[in-house]
Amino acid sequence: MSASKRDELVQRALKTFYQGGFHAIGMDKLAKETGVSKTAMYKHFRTKEELILATLRLRDEQFRNWLMRRVDELASEPKARLLAIFDALGEWFQEPDFKSCMFIKASSEYQDRASPIHATSAEHKRLLRTYFTDLAREAGANDPDRLGCDLLIVKEGAIVLAHLFAPDKLARDAKRTAERVIEAEFASK
C-alpha cells in the first residue's frame, strides 16, 4: 500500500516536473497537483532532490523501454533498426505535450557535475549511447562506438531543436541527418 502510493506520487511528480520545470515547481504546488499531501511526500522522500532523483530514475526506465520496444516494432532488419530510432523520436516529438528531454532540462537546472541530478542525467545518456552502439554492432558497423556516438549527437540535437522549432519538421530533418551518418559508416568499409 505504501509502495503503490509512493509509485503513484513519483509518476505524478514526473509529469508535473516535466511540464513545469524543477525549480519552478515548489513542493506545495506539487502536493496540490499530485493530490498527495506534503507530509506524506516527506515521509517517502527526505528532500526535494531525492524526489527528483526518483522521477529521473522512473523516466529513464520508461523512456528507454519505450524506445527499445518501438524500435523492435518498427523494424526487424538490423540496419533498418538504426533508422527506426528516428521514426520513434518523430512520434514522440509530435505528442501534444512534448516538452524536450527531461534529462537535458535537469542538467540545465543542475549544472554542477557534482550534483546527483546532473550525474543521473549523464548516466541516462550513457545508457542510450550503449543501446545505440549495440544496435550499430548488430547491424555490422565497422566502428559501432563511433556510429553510436554519431546517432546520440543527432538525437540530442534533434530534441533541442524540436523543442524550439516545429517538431514535425525536426522529426523529418533528424531522420535525414541520421541517414547520412549511417550511410557514411557503412560506406567506410
Next chain:
Amino acid sequence: MSASKRDELVQRALKTFYQGGFHAIGMDKLAKETGVSKTAMYKHFRTKEELILATLRLRDEQFRNWLMRRVDELASEPKARLLAIFDALGEWFQEPDFKSCMFIKASSEYQDRASPIHATSAEHKRLLRTYFTDLAREAGANDPDRLGCDLLIVKEGAIVLAHLFAPDKLARDAKRTAERVIEAEFASK
C-alpha cells in the same frame, strides 16, 4: 554614464545567469554578485524577465560574432569553413567555465512557447541556422538548407553532450560527425 552602467550590469548578469541558472539566481544575489544595487537594476529594467532578455540579446550577439570571427580565422576555403565551425566549438567546450548553451538552458527553464525568453532562444538558433546555410551555399552545396540544418543538429547535440560528458571527447566526436554529413552532402551531386 547611465548607458555604460547598464551595459556593465548586463554583462555581469550574463555571466552570473550563465553560471548559476535563471530561477536559481535571485535579484538579491544578482545585485551582490554584479555590484549593482537592486534599486539601480530596477531603474534600468522593469522586471527580471526584461533583464534576462537583455542578457540573451547580448549573448546572441557575442556568440555569433565570436563564432563567425573564429571561422574566418580558422579556414579560408569555403568548404573547409564548414568544418571549422566544429574546431571553434571545440575551443569553446574546453574553456574552463563552459556550461552548455545559454539558450538551451533558457528554453529549458522557460518552456512555454509564448514566453519571450523561449522565443528569443528560438530566434538565436534560427540565426545560427541561417549562418550555417550561408556557409553551405558559399561552399557550393546542392541543398544548403539541408546541410545547414544537419550542421545545426550536430552542433546542438554536441553542446548537450559536452555538458554531460568529457568536453574534449565531444569536440572530436562532433567534428567527425560533421565530416560525415558534409561529405554526404557533397557526394550527393
Next chain:
DNA sequence: CATAAGGTTAACCGATCAGTAAACGATAAA
C-alpha cells in the same frame, strides 16, 4: 551655492520557498 540626476544602503511588502510539527481520521491486525 543651489539643484537635480544617478547612484547608494536599508528596510520593507506579500508571496512563496523547502521542510517540520501537531492534531485528527481511516483502516486493519491484535
Next chain:
DNA sequence: TTTATCGTTTACTGATCGGTTAACCTTATG
C-alpha cells in the same frame, strides 16, 4: 474493541522570492 499504522489537513518555521519605497551620498551643471 484496542492499538498501531498510514494517511490527511492545517499551521508553522526561517529564508528567500520579485519588486517597491524612502533617506542619503556624490557629482556635475546651472
